[in-house]
Amino acid sequence: MKALQGVEGQVEWCERPAPACDVGQIRVRVAAAGLNRADLLQRAGLYPSPAGSSDVLGLECSGVVSEVGAGSAWQVGDRVCCLLAGGGMAEEVVVDARHALPVPQGLSLAEAAALPEVYATAWLNLFQLAGLKPGEKVLLHAGASGVGSAAIQLCKAFGSPCWVSVGSTERLAYCTGLGAQGGALRGENLASLRDFAPFDVILDPVGANYAELNLELLARDGRWVNIGLMGGSKAQLDMALLLGKRIQLSGSTLRNRDDEFKAALLSDLGQHVWPLFGEGRLKPQLEQSFAAKDVQAAFAALASNQVAGKVVLLIDESLV
Template sequence: MAVSETLTSLPCSINYGDRMKALQANAGQLSWQTTERPHCGAGQVRIQVAAAGLNRADLLQRKGLYPPPAGVTPVLGLECSGVISEVGAGSAWQVGDEVCALLAGGGMAEEVVVDSQHVLPVPEGVSLLEAAALPEVYATAWLNLFILAQLKPGERVLLHAGASGVGSAAIQLCKALGNPCWVSVGSAERLAYCQSLGAQGGVVRGDNVAALADWAPFDVLLDPVGAAYAELNTRLLALDGRWVLIGLMGGRKVELDLAQMLAKRIHLLGSTLRSRSAEDKAELVSALRSEVWPLLASGQCQPCVAEVVPMADAERAFALLESNQVQGKVLLQL
């Protein structure tokens, strides 16, 4: 089923005055509707959106399970790429710059206004369209592995849901920076995909997830699953292992043997990105530009795009991501 009021021409050719078109969720239904055009103030830039990345947070927000933070637009979309069309006072960006941006919301629209410190240039060798697949996944992977878990060269990593957008980025960062990693995934095809990106190996979750013990212990574990793998995680982690919990796809409640966590001195770190302060995000974006963007420009890391879907067919894009059969990112193109 297509989104209501489908887009029939490029956003730059449409002029609504103080209005624009944007994707919102009303009672669980997606709607491409006219809404208020955001104001561009000091320290901000306006981006004419070329494409937006689709994330699980968007699926949850659509269902009413993950409302945007206070003061953030209800328009969906946590990352986008596009061309700067307006620059607020105090910003070093220029009109016409091709960029991508980390957002708290609003990316699935004809245009978005964002803090200029949350904007990144399109890396050399990456297309404007592909750049929409970068900000959220690389920010998530870098924040959780290298800032919170303080991953050191040579330490071993386990990535649950390794073929996801975040997993794809994390595998490439681990390979580039000298960290052998293993994955759990949903199919043999997805395991082969992860290995093609640099994973050492892994297991298919429908077979024998406990076989991950063959490669244990792991120093850092990135976990979007939660309860379903919690007991296993405590067994797989090394002494002083760091378990970074970033999602609850496998449930939120579990009984754990705390004695095992105590004996191994396991660090359990809960982490979200969307609700972090503007200052935290600015520091993270700065780190991406200095540490990760050179890896993208050199080809050591790359955007992993599973499929590009027209905004008018957003329902199909949401269903595709929810199927858990995606390798990499789904993009919505204007």
């Protein structure tokens, strides 16, 4: 099968043997794969796949089940979208059957490829780790990203007002269109977030650059979940303020979680989140899709930081 590798800062299609489909697994003929920042890091050699997982790029994909291992309830021909530790950018992928969800009613396979990673990340960190409750105020840094786009919609759907930090007035308008109450522009008036504080929960993929401000903006008993380091890994914090406010600071990753954890997370998503797509309360934010031959352009689009929402690579256009 053809599969996409990161090689010395570039991506290239190569031939790989098709993986075997074992007990409890399904084989999926891939229609489309979502792009994520982890793919950019892996391409650059900075984020290798976890031990035992595929080194092929791609943390989420959609497609059609083509083989079912013993013990799985899926059927050949089912339309699914999958959360992966790697391997999604290939003609086919074998995945733990519990890590797949049905394509929501009314969505295309291209749209479905933009869902698993970002909704799993947003749900895990806001609702499971931070314990977000209706009415609590949320700050989402990088609000126009794929995760941010999902998080805004989830906050709206479950009754928690949210604000964002973004890079431009256009991206702020995009976020308010999805349901954010407002926000601030990084590099200009990020401190204006004080006008909306205090926040009960902050979801932050930036890291060090925002650490001091996050601590200031959080309410007493606030929860701060850090999911990325785009702004650096080392920061100084006023620990007296952290203690005085009883702040809970959590570091969170999803890719290297074990199969049981991901299975439980996907089950929770299927129960609480997936029905909202059918009701029209959640919508995939697919900004750009690229043919497989245009993979370099797809990665460049994501790396530009100008995308609001998601970029998807179309692996098999006959399916989408």
